[in-house]
Structures are given as C-alpha cells and as structure tokens.
Amino acid sequence: MPAENQEIQDQPWLDPDAEPFIQIKGVTKQFGDFVAVSSVDLEIFKGELFCLLGGSGCGKSTLLRMLAGFETPTAGSIFIDGVEMGEVPPYERPVNMMFQSYALFPHMDVEKNVAYGLKRDGIDKEEIRLRVAEMLEMVELTDFRKRKPHQLSGGQRQRVALARALVKQPKVLLLDEPLAALDKRLRERTQFELMNIQDRLGVTFVVVTHDQEEAMTLSTRIAVMDVGKFVQIGTPTEIYEYPDNRMVADFIGSINMFEGRVTENGADHIRVRSAEADSEFFIDRGLSIKEGTKVWVAVRPEKIRVSKSSPDNTDENWLRGKVEEIGYLGSLSTYRVRLENGKIVDVTVSNQIRPKDGRHVVYWEDEVYLNWDAGSPVVLTK
Amino acid sequence: MAPLTKALDSGEGLGSYQQILVRVQHLLQAKWKTVLVVLPFFWLLLFFLAPFFIILKISVAEPLIASPPFSPLFEWTKDGAMTIRIIFDNYAYLWEDELYANTYISSLKISVISTLLCLLIGYPMAYAIVRASPTAKNILLLMVILPFWTSFLLRVYAWMGLLADQGLINDLLIWLGFIDSPVRLMYSHFAVYVGIVYTYVPFMILPLYANMEKLDLTLHEAAADLGAKPATTFLTVTLPMTWPGIAAGSLLVFIPATGEFIIPDLLGGGNVSMIGRVLFNEFHANHDWPVASAVAIALLILLVVPMMLYQRVQAKETEGS
Numbered sequence: 175m176p177a178e179n180q181e182i183q184d185q186p187w188l189d190p191d192a193e194p195f196i197q198i199k200g201v202t203k204q205f206g207d208f209v210a211v212s213s214v215d216l217e218i219f220k221g222e223l224f225c226l227l228g229g230s231g232c233g234k235s236t237l238l239r240m241l242a243g244f245e246t247p248t249a250g251s252i253f254i255d256g257v258e259m260g261e262v263p264p265y266e267r268p269v270n271m272m273f274q275s276y277a278l279f280p281h282m283d284v285e286k287n288v289a290y291g292l293k294r295d296g297i298d299k300e301e302i303r304l305r306v307a308e309m310l311e312m313v314e315l316t317d318f319r320k321r322k323p324h325q326l327s328g329g330q331r332q333r334v335a336l337a338r339a340l341v342k343q344p345k346v347l348l349l350d351e352p353l354a355a356l357d358k359r360l361r362e363r364t365q366f367e368l369m370n371i372q373d374r375l376g377v378t379f380v381v382v383t384h385d386q387e388e389a390m391t392l393s394t395r396i397a398v399m400d401v402g403k404f405v406q407i408g409t410p411t412e413i414y415e416y417p418d419n420r421m422v423a424d425f426i427g428s429i430n431m432f433e434g435r436v437t438e439n440g441a442d443h444i445r446v447r448s449a450e451a452d453s454e455f456f457i458d459r460g461l462s463i464k465e466g467t468k469v470w471v472a473v474r475p476e477k478i479r480v481s482k483s484s485p486d487n488t489d490e491n492w493l494r495g496k497v498e499e500i501g502y503l504g505s506l507s508t509y510r511v512r513l514e515n516g517k518i519v520d521v522t523v524s525n526q527i528r529p530k531d532g533r534h535v536v537y538w539e540d541e542v543y544l545n546w547d548a549g550s551p552v553v554l555t556k
Numbered sequence: 557m558a559p560l561t562k563a564l565d566s567g568e569g570l571g572s573y574q575q576i577l578v579r580v581q582h583l584l585q586a587k588w589k590t591v592l593v594v595l596p597f598f599w600l601l602l603f604f605l606a607p608f609f610i611i612l613k614i615s616v617a618e619p620l621i622a623s624p625p626f627s628p629l630f631e632w633t634k635d636g637a638m639t640i641r642i643i644f645d646n647y648a649y650l651w652e653d654e655l656y657a658n659t660y661i662s663s664l665k666i667s668v669i670s671t672l673l674c675l676l677i678g679y680p681m682a683y684a685i686v687r688a689s690p691t692a693k694n695i696l697l698l699m700v701i702l703p704f705w706t707s708f709l710l711r712v713y714a715w716m717g718l719l720a721d722q723g724l725i726n727d728l729l730i731w732l733g734f735i736d737s738p739v740r741l742m743y744s745h746f747a748v749y750v751g752i753v754y755t756y757v758p759f760m761i762l763p764l765y766a767n768m769e770k771l772d773l774t775l776h777e778a779a780a781d782l783g784a785k786p787a788t789t790f791l792t793v794t795l796p797m798t799w800p801g802i803a804a805g806s807l808l809v810f811i812p813a814t815g816e817f818i819i820p821d822l823l824g825g826g827n828v829s830m831i832g833r834v835l836f837n838e839f840h841a842n843h844d845w846p847v848a849s850a851v852a853i854a855l856l857i858l859l860v861v862p863m864m865l866y867q868r869v870q871a872k873e874t875e876g877s
C-alpha cells in the first residue's frame with residue numbers, strides 16, 4: 175500500500191516505531207517559585223518544521239533556550255539525536271538558535287557575524303566566503319555585508335540573525351520569532367526559503383511564533399502552549415478543525431462559541447440545547463458525551479451561511495439576527511450579527527456575487543438568517 | 557509700546573539700550589548651546605591652560621637667586637623697548653643629564669607594569685561585580701569606592717605599617733613559620749608596586765564596570781550557540797567589546813601613576829626613582845624652578861601621546877556605536 179507508506183513518511187508521528195529526533199521528557203523549568211515550563215513531553219521527528227504557538231509569556235522561548243542549552247531544566251530530560259543533553263554545553267550541541275533579540279555582535283559587520291559560526295568549525299576561508307555570500311544572497315543583504323548591525327533596520331537585522339543561524343546547517347534549527355519584523359513579500363519569500371531548506375537539507379526546525387497564520391502555512395505540526403503547558407499538539411488542520419478545547423479554538427482563528435447542554439445523545443448524532451443562542455443544535459456525529467453535560471458548540475465564521483430568507487429545513491442549526499457591522503475586505507466580507515437575545519455571531523462570507531450599484535446583498539440593519547451544516551461545529555467539553 | 561516694537565522690528569534706533577538688550581536676549585536664546593559649550597572651555601582655560609602657560613613660561617626662564625627664583629619673560633630696556641628672554645638651557649640640561657632620562661624611563665616602566673597589574677586584577681573583579689546579584693553588586697561597588705573615604709596619605713602610611721620589618725605581614729609570616737627573620741619589604745620596587753596597584757585599582761575597575769554593565773549577555777549565548785568555547789567567546793566577543801573600558805581604565809591608572817610622588821617617596825624611599833620625586837627635589841631641595849618646570853612640561857608631553865591615542869580609540873568607538 176504505497177499511499178499509506180507515503181503518508182507515514184510525511185507524517186512520522188503517526189508511525190509508532192519511528193525514532194523521534196528530539197525528545198522532551200517531563201521537562202519543567204522554574205525561575206525561583208515561578209514555573210515557566212511545567213512538565214512537558216514532546217517528540218519531534220527528523221525533518222519536521224515544528225511550530226510552538228502561544229501567547230506572550232507562555233514559556234516558548236524558555237523551552238527553546240533549554241533545547242539550545244542556555245537554561246537547565248529544573249526537572250526532566252532532553253534528548254537530541256538519541257543523546258542526553260543534560261551535561262552538554264551549548265557549543266557542543268548540534269543545534270543553532272536564532273534569538274528573539276537577534277543578539278548580533280555589534281563590533282562585527284554583517285559578513286563577520288554570519289561567518290562567525292563557520293570560523294569556529296575551522297572551515298577553510300574560501301568555503302566560508304562562498305557560504306556566507308550565498309546566505310547573504312538568500313536574505314537579500316549582499317549590498318549590506320560591510321555594515322555594522324547598528325546601521326541596519328530592524329528587518330535587516332532579523333535577516334542577519336536568520337542567516338547566521340542558517341549558515342551552519344545544523345541538525346536542529348531553533349528559530350525564535352524569525353519573521354516577525356519582515357514585510358509581507360520578504361516574509362513569504364523567507365517562509366518559502368525555510369521550507370526549501372528543510373526539504374533540501376532535512377534540517378529539523380523548531381519555530382516559535384505568535385502568528386497563527388504563519389504557523390499554519392509553515393509547519394508540519396503545531397504545539398499550542400498556554401502557561402507553560404501544551405494544550406494541543408497536531409497538524410495545522412487538526413488544530414484548526416478539531417481543536418481540543420476552547421483555549422485552542424479561540425487562539426487559532428476566530429470562532430463562535432455557544433454554551434449549552436446535551437439533550438439527546440444518539441449513536442450517530444447529538445443534540446445540544448443552548449440558552450445562549452436560544453436554539454437547539456444538531457450535530458451529525460456520535461460523541462461520547464452524557465446527556466445533560468455542559469458543552470460548547472463552536473462554529474468557525476466561514477462555515478456559516480447568511481441568507482435573507484429563512485432556510486428550508488427550519489428546524490435545525492439556524493439563528494436569526496440583525497446585521498450590526500460589515501467589514502468589506504475585498505475577497506471576503508465579515509458580518510457581525512446580533513441575535514435577538516443580544517449574543518453576537520461573526521460570519522465570514524466570500525464575495526462571490528459582485529454588488530449591484532455598489533450595494534451588497536446583505537446590508538446594515540438587515541434581518542438575516544444564519545445557518546450551517548450539521549457537520550461543521552465542534553463540540554468542546556473544556 | 558507699539559511704536560517701540562515697530563522700531564525694533566524695522567531695525568530703527570540701532571544702538572539704543574533696548575535694542576542691545578533684545579539682541580543679547582536673542583543671542584542667548586539662539587546660541588544657548590554655544591554658551592553651554594563655551595563655559596567648560598572657559599573653565600579649562602582658567603584652571604588648566606593658564607597654569608600650564610605659567611609653568612611653560614618658567615621652564616624657559618633662567619634660575620635666579622631672587623623672589624621669584626627665575627628671570628622674567630618680558631623685560632623693558634631703558635629706552636622703552638620690550639625684550640623677550642627665552643632660553644632652552646633647562647631642556648638641554650634634561651637631555652644631557654642621564655639622571656632625568658633614566659628616571660623618566662623608570663617611571664614609565666613602573667606605571668606600565670602597574671597598569672597591567674591593575675588590569676589583571678581589575679578586569680576579573682569588574683566582571684564579577686557585573687555578574688553579581690543586584691544587592692551583592694551594590695555592596696561590591698561600595699567596597700571598591702570605600703577606600704576613597706579615607707585620606708590617601710593615611711592609607712599609604714597604613715601600608716608602611718603593614719610592610720615594615722616589624723610590620724603585620726612579616727609578623728604573620730614569622731608566626732606561621734614561613735620565615736625566621738623579617739624580610740625586607742619596605743623601600744623597594746615591590747612596595748611601590750603594591751602601593752600603586754592598591755591605590756589605582758578602583759580607577760581601573762570603575763570604567764570597566766561601566767563598560768561591562770552595558771554588555772549584552774545574550775551575545776555570549778549567541779557565541780556559544782555558534783560553537784565558541786568560553787575562551788574563544790572571551791577573545792572574540794567579550795574582549796573586543798570591553799576594549800573602550802580597558803582603554804579608559806588604563807589611562808586613568810597610567811597617567812597619574814607616572815607622575816606619582818607620595819607612593820615612591822614613602823614606600824620606595826631612595827631606592828625607587830620616579831619623576832615625581834625628581835620634580836619635588838628640584839622645586840624644594842634645589843630651588844631650581846625652571847628645571848622643575850621643564851621636568852613637568854616634558855612629563856606632560858610624554859603623557860599627551862597616550863592621551864591622543866586614547867582619543868583616537870574613542871573617536872573610532874563613537875563612530876562605531
């Protein structure tokens with residue numbers, strides 16, 4: 175079955191026999207009494223582009239710094255390529271890091287900064303020159319190679335930091351917010367370049383980012399972090415379409431959440447009565463949730479349809495409200511609809527029909543009906 | 557009031573009192589920055605350049621047995637013409653008598669070695685202070701500055717007590733059984749080095765501390781991450797980045813140490829010749845002000861050279877950051 179083999183090859187985490195390249199076992203990091211990272215377990219496989227996603231201060235950088243060897247875990251252990259990293263100093267780890275603060279050497283020009291790591295490896299001068307030139311070409315800094323860091327813009331500095339970490343082509347690259355200061359064009363180019371390097375060299379990337387869109391496009395898998403813990407680890411699709419809990423659902427993209435109780439639990443469906451929406455929802459999947467349990471029915475804005483006439487099968491999954499705000503984004507429009515009981519629902523609609531005389535079909539203050547497929551919502555219990 | 561302002565605007569009544577007042581005000585407002593710059597210059601002129609020129613003047617005069625004990629620069633002949641007398645005999649004398657050259661060399665040698673010793677001791681100390689916890693840092697800094705709260709002279713006398721034949725150090729060594737009879741510590745180069753290094757090490761530590769305080773520790777992490785062992789990190793990152801602090805500290809030690817008088821006099825006795833003592837002797841024992849002034853001017857020139865080197869380093873530094 176070649177198709178399945180291919181799948182396993184692309185998604186090594188599905189293979190129970192696969193040997194992880196980075197293994198984090200029960201790692202905790204405390205600063206005094208403060209727990210920055212709390213007993214996390216994680217396995218990252220060779221060639222993955224793994225994203226750590228989470229709000230500010232949730233411990234992403236701390237985890238990365240433990241991988242690089244700048245912080246020692248308070249408890250737990252880290253293995254890279256099968257080797258326990260406990261006593262291995264940073265300069266002997268097969269890891270390079272791009273720092274969130276860039277940490278460029280202020281007394282060296284761009285070229286020397288990038289060449290620094292290669293020089294430490296005792297590579298001969300000509301090869302260093304070539305590799306540095308190639309790397310500077312990639313990050314579009316060839317013209318700036320003789321400048322000192324303080325003579326560069328924020329985005330240029332970021333690219334020097336990126337180039338300096340990439341040029342050594344280590345087994346593992348740790349990137350702390352690598353693209354945050356780049357403009358859209360360069361960001362897309364660099365994202366592409368990162369994926370390219372990962373493909374070409376089989377480097378394993380661990381990337382920290384705030385930007386969920388970036389995480390979605392770049393990564394093979396994403397770990398969503400919250401106060402020192404992983405709340406969900408999965409592929410971008412899993413994270414987006416099947417969030418485990420409300421925190422993940424809320425953090426990735428926007429979502430409408432209706433609190434309710436399970437009223438009927440069938441083999442192939444459940445029903446949820448939501449006082450908040452003043453309606454009953456039908457979900458066409460059997461879920462092992464007891465009747466009467468408090469749940470949240472979550473629907474992504476783009477999975478909701480808007481119409482001005484009431485839907486045909488009026489018994490299920492529809493709501494009525496008034497359009498309170500419209501955001502016209504060109505390809506998309508976002509509607510903010512207020513239900514009769516005051517609850518706000520966000521809807522995103524792609525603008526398939528060109529507005530006549532500049533007037534959209536759905537307009538401010540219009541009475542609208544919202545409706546979605548029975549398979550669209552996610553039912554969350556926590 | 558209106559006609560007056562009009563007159564001022566149109567520039568009429570030039571030279572009137574109000575006009576001048578307004579102009580001065582204008583000048584002050586527009587040029588207050590210049591004023592700010594001129595004030596320190598004025599200060600330097602008064603308290604540095606004026607004494608310098610007086611000493612320079614005396615150094616080209618002839619010694620006399622009079623009060624003051626040197627010939628005047630300007631003299632009026634009977635027919636009212638002015639004559640200027642400049643003689644370079646004193647400088648020639650410095651050049652001819654080997655004593656002076658040797659003393660200069662010995663002074664420079666002592667201050668260069670002292671500066672290096674201060675650097676060797678001060679650099680790790682400054683580094684440790686920067687790395688210490690905030691509370692420890694304040695206490696350590698206080699301890700560096702603490703000696704300045706006691707008179708310098710007293711501290712040198714204290715060292716005489718420590719280093720003397722019947723001093724604390726000898727007593728301790730005998731008591732511990734390392735030696736049987738006192739070792740001569742006083743009146744030696746050793747004692748002078750101890751005194752100078754002890755006195756000037758804070759002047760090394762403080763600029764180094766100020767410089768290292770700005771050092772970003774993630775740079776060390778970055779170096780380690782790129783494969784640099786601690787020694788390499790020190791040579792390629794720490795040392796180049798603390799170079800301005802090293803230069804400032806070294807000059808602050810080197811310059812006053814070269815002209816040091818009290819330490820070689822009290823701790824070195826007659827065995828250590830430094831230019832400060834020669835200067836003192838010329839002024840007081842020999843009462844030869846012109847030669848003493850020439851000694852001082854020559855010393856100044858000797859010291860201006862490293863100063864200018866430092867200036868260049870600094871200029872480079874400001875250009876680079």
Ligand SMILES: Nc1ncnc2c1ncn2[C@@H]1O[C@H](COP(=O)(O)OP(=O)(O)OP(=O)(O)O)[C@@H](O)[C@H]1O
Pocket residue numbers: 205208210228229230231232233234235236237274384
């Ligand atoms: N050296 C330290 N001493 C004390 N607390 C620390 C230290 N380093 C980090 N912390 C704390 O640990 C928590 C996690 O920090 P970390 O830098 O890992 O956050 P982060 O997820 O990278 O956030 P951001 O997205 O803002 O960079 C923060 O609350 C931070 O204040």
Ligand SMILES: [Mg+2]
Pocket residue numbers: 234235236274350
């Ligand atoms: Mg961070």
